[in-house]
Amino acid sequence: MKKRWTSILSIGALTMSLLVAGCGGQSSSAENPTPGSGAATKGTLEQIKERGVLIVASSNDVPFAYIDKDTKEFTGIDAEIIKEVATRLGIPKVEMKEVKFENMLIEMNNKNVDMVTDGMYVKPEREKIANFTHRWYKQGEGLIVRKDSDIKGLDDLSDKVVGAQKGTTFLEYLEQLQKEGKIKEVKVFGSQAELLLATNTQKVDAVVTDSATAAFTIKKDPTLNLKLVSPYTPHFDGVIAAAVRKDDQDLLDAVNAEIDKLKEEGFILKVLEKYGLSEDNMMPVE
Template identity: 55%
Template sequence: MKRVWKKIKVTLFSVVLMVAFTAGCSSTKSTSDDFTQAEQETKEESSQEAVKTENTKDESELLHKIKEKGVLTVASSNDAPFAYIDVETGEFEGIDAVIIKEIAKRLGIPKVVMKEVAFENLLIELNNKTVDMVTDAMYIKDERLQKALFTNAWYQEGEGIIIPNDSSITAKEDLKQATLGGQKGTTFLETAQAWVKEGKVKEVSIFGKQTELMMAVNTGKIDACITDGIVAAYTLAQDSSLNLKILSPYESEASGKIGAAIRFEDQDFLYEVNTVLDEMKEDGTLMDILEDFGLNEDYFVDVEDGITQNKK
């Protein structure tokens, strides 16, 4: 009887050991699985952060900041048809406006807004860092390249001479006895001032805005004005109250290439903008935009000819 009881006790002890061992193994396996899952989640999180960091590295510092804000701010003197605020819709419109909005879209920037600045102060405003870039039909010129970086050329154009419909001026030679108006800060004003020194123009009057310039000719305050040829054609087509016309035939002297200005420290952003701009030239988008504004292939600048040699 004692021997039987002894066997029962041994059997019970063995069962207890097996249960304990099984429970121990089960507990160990569960802890191991939990650790493996946590480790996997940590790896996935690290991988996502690495991708995010890599994407940030692929962007310039300025582009990253602009995308965080969700808006690109550009400076313009509010002159149609380049970059202006439509008085009826309140929207940013014009040739330069459409181009920069397409560039922004391709760079992942959802919105572009315009800050109105007097033309002669555009580069000052840019370097004061109140705007991200300047887009206002600005000629790429050596003296401006001393103050900012410029993108590759967006398009090219030249000046026009605006006269009253009944003017006695029929050719450039007739300007010798004329008072010619020009807008402050523009290439065209510089051309007019050079003509005075050369004896081609009697005198020059300076105006702050395009609208003031055109109105001065219309009211007889000056004999003629020199301005952007595209602006002149657009203004006269839009405003039938102006008793003005463009002098023709006429061969422009101040033709040049148009680009956007960017601060010297934002070279990486310049590269990003130029990359997208050149893509727009190659896929036909830029030419389509020019045609929408009545401009033909004479205004188009291809990728190779449009490369800007910045000074810094």
């Protein structure tokens, strides 16, 4: 008798569990989809299209990928490029998740975001844990001078006073050039804002600093009578692309195809120019 009642109870429990699973077992994940969730047979790109949102990681980094304080919109160089890519892939929305820069690839590989799009340099150590798309653009240091300056490059600095920011690789580089007699004097400043102001007020003849950030600042602030020397070949030249997970080949291929088209059509160059960069920063179609 005990065995009989045990069997009946077991059958009843099994029936109830099947009913629960059939009626509502997957409702939570369907209502709150996350990157990487969905049927195992579906590729990441298909899952993103079904979700209708591409989730990207950024450290809220101006001018690359950030939330505009006034419009509350996701904007910046990388933001505008990935939003256009998403539109062309049939994905109506791109959502930025703010993540510390050093943790972005970790968050992506943990499937908390789909991609990383935040002015990230392609480096061998990063390529070990992520795939990178075709290169979007390049940027390194820029040589900034007043608009009326006749300085055309580093070769013109032997009798000039040049500024750099404390603690940067650029400062070390300029100090080495000074030792070699290629720069008259190097002055040190605490921030990039101080650097640009010093150039604007003629306290120094030129400064060397991050080109993208300087270009954006000059573009946004009409009181700065400054320009980036162009053409200019950076000594520290970083190549920028978006990162995807190693096993998301479908997403990588789709994004690469659109990036090549955006280069050919001149879209990426227009975005770079909008933020104060130029054709010097372009990368060829791969």
